Amino acid sequence: xxxxxxxxxxxxxxxxxxxxxxxxxxxxxxxxxxxxxxxxxxxxxxxxxxxxxxxxxxxxxxxxxxxxxxxxxxxxxxxxxxxxxxxxxxxxxxxxxxxxxxxxxxxxxxxxxxxxxxxxxxxxxxxxxxxxxxxxxxxxxxxxxxxxxxxxxxxxxxxxxxxxxxxxxxxxxxxxxxxxxxxxxxxxxxxxxxxxxxxxxxxxxxxxxxxxxxxxxxxxxxxxxxxxxxxxxxxxxxxxxxxxxxxxxxxxxxxxxxxxxxxxxxxxxxxxxxxxxxxxxxxxxxxxxxxxxxxxxxxxxxxxxxxxxxxxxxxxxxxxxxxxxxxxxx
Numbered sequence: 001x002x003x004x005x006x007x008x009x010x011x012x013x014x015x016x017x018x019x020x021x022x023x024x025x026x027x028x029x030x031x032x033x034x035x036x037x038x039x040x041x042x043x044x045x046x047x048x049x050x051x052x053x054x055x056x057x058x059x060x061x062x063x064x065x066x067x068x069x070x071x072x073x074x075x076x077x078x079x080x081x082x083x084x085x086x087x088x089x090x091x092x093x094x095x096x097x098x099x100x101x102x103x104x105x106x107x108x109x110x111x112x113x114x115x116x117x118x119x120x121x122x123x124x125x126x127x128x129x130x131x132x133x134x135x136x137x138x139x140x141x142x143x144x145x146x147x148x149x150x151x152x153x154x155x156x157x158x159x160x161x162x163x164x165x166x167x168x169x170x171x172x173x174x175x176x177x178x179x180x181x182x183x184x185x186x187x188x189x190x191x192x193x194x195x196x197x198x199x200x201x202x203x204x205x206x207x208x209x210x211x212x213x214x215x216x217x218x219x220x221x222x223x224x225x226x227x228x229x230x231x232x233x234x235x236x237x238x239x240x241x242x243x244x245x246x247x248x249x250x251x252x253x254x255x256x257x258x259x260x261x262x263x264x265x266x267x268x269x270x271x272x273x274x275x276x277x278x279x280x281x282x283x284x285x286x287x288x289x290x291x292x293x294x295x296x297x298x299x300x301x302x303x304x305x306x307x308x309x310x311x312x313x314x315x316x317x318x319x320x321x322x323x324x325x326x327x328x329x330x
Contacts, residue, residue: 003033004032004033005034005174006031007031007070008028008030008051008055008072009029009070009072010028010029010068011025011027011028011029011054011069012026012069013025013054013059013066014064014065014067015060015063015064015279016065023282025047025050025051026231027069028051028228028231028232028233029233030233032209034174034207035201035205035207037201037208037210037222037224038209038210039217040052040209040211040212041213041215042213042228042229043276044213044276046228046231047231048179048228049099049179051228052209055078056089056090056096057078057081066079073089073175091118091121091122091173092121092173093174094173094174095167095171095177096176096177096178097176097177097179101160101164102160104160105152105160105164106152107153108151110148110150110151111151111152112149114163114167115170116130116131116133116134118171119133133170134170137166137169137170141162141166141200142196143163158185158186158189161181161189162193162196165197169204169206173206174206175208176201176206177208178197178208179211180211181193181194181197181210182217194221197221210222219239219243222239223238225237227242227249227255229251229287230277230287231279232287234251234315235248235251235252235312235313236313241311247309247319248314249288249316250316250318251272254291257269257270257272273293274290275291277290283300284301285301285303286299286303286317296318304317304320
């Protein structure tokens with residue numbers, strides 16, 4: 001088995017303001033091997049984007065802080081690198097596609113210049129070679145090379161996202177982080193963009209972290225899945241574990257129940273009651289217990305430990321006794 005390209009251990013991140021301390025990420029562990037795609041799923045405010053920004057040390061310097069944990073990429077401990085080392089890493093070995101393509105591009109620079117900027121910073125070669133590579137990247141993402149001298153306002157939303165992907169992949173990164181890359185796009189363009197990203201990942205052998213709300217996207221594109229809630233990973237496993245297992249965290253069940261099903265003739269969806277807790281005032285015990293329809297007496301005072309069923313892990317008190325039975329059978 002290949003060694004992990006990325007190892008995150010006990011990561012804690014907070015945002016400190018004059019009014020409050022927000023505990024955004026609270027002790028998560030993640031592992032990713034070469035060529036794998038990890039789907040990071042959860043509601044807005046779960047800590048998904050903060051986790052991604054932590055990998056590149058792009059948290060806001062005035063308020064964001066990693067207080068504990070280890071982020072190891074290949075042979076490097078991210079927390080120990082200098083800022084100069086991080087500049088060499090960002091956009092080269094690790095790239096990120098940010099949420100909104102409309103604001104990710106510089107409106108006064110031609111798209112070819114923006115793709116070329118990453119190449120100039122991280123690769124060596126003549127001006128002719130650089131221009132050729134820019135044209136290759138545009139063609140790779142389905143944009144005619146002749147459009148390299150056009151400005152972002154001359155492109156549609158889907159085409160802008162293709163340009164952003166071309167920038168992210170221009171240096172053949174070992175790890176690509178895609179933060180809800182299709183949020184602002186219509187459904188047809190979403191499918192085209194995701195198909196293209198998956199094909200490029202397979203072609204280049206890139207590992208990927210895909211941050212999304214969409215379980216259908218996860219089912220189609222991801223090898224591994226981690227469900228985040230209130231800064232914690234409450235369920236993890238392979239995509240097969242998540243979509244075929246009979247056991248799920250109550251929160252994950254709620255996510256599934258919130259998805260329309262053409263075979264279910266119910267008049268209404270069944271959303272999860274309540275709201276994500278305030279990160280400045282997280283509840284004691286299990287963070288999901290105020291919203292959980294299956295909560296037990298200990299849920300409001302004792303944090304659950306991860307329960308394992310093979311490669312499938314669930315952080316919930318409901319499954320502790322069942323885990324012991326499973327281990328005995330196994």
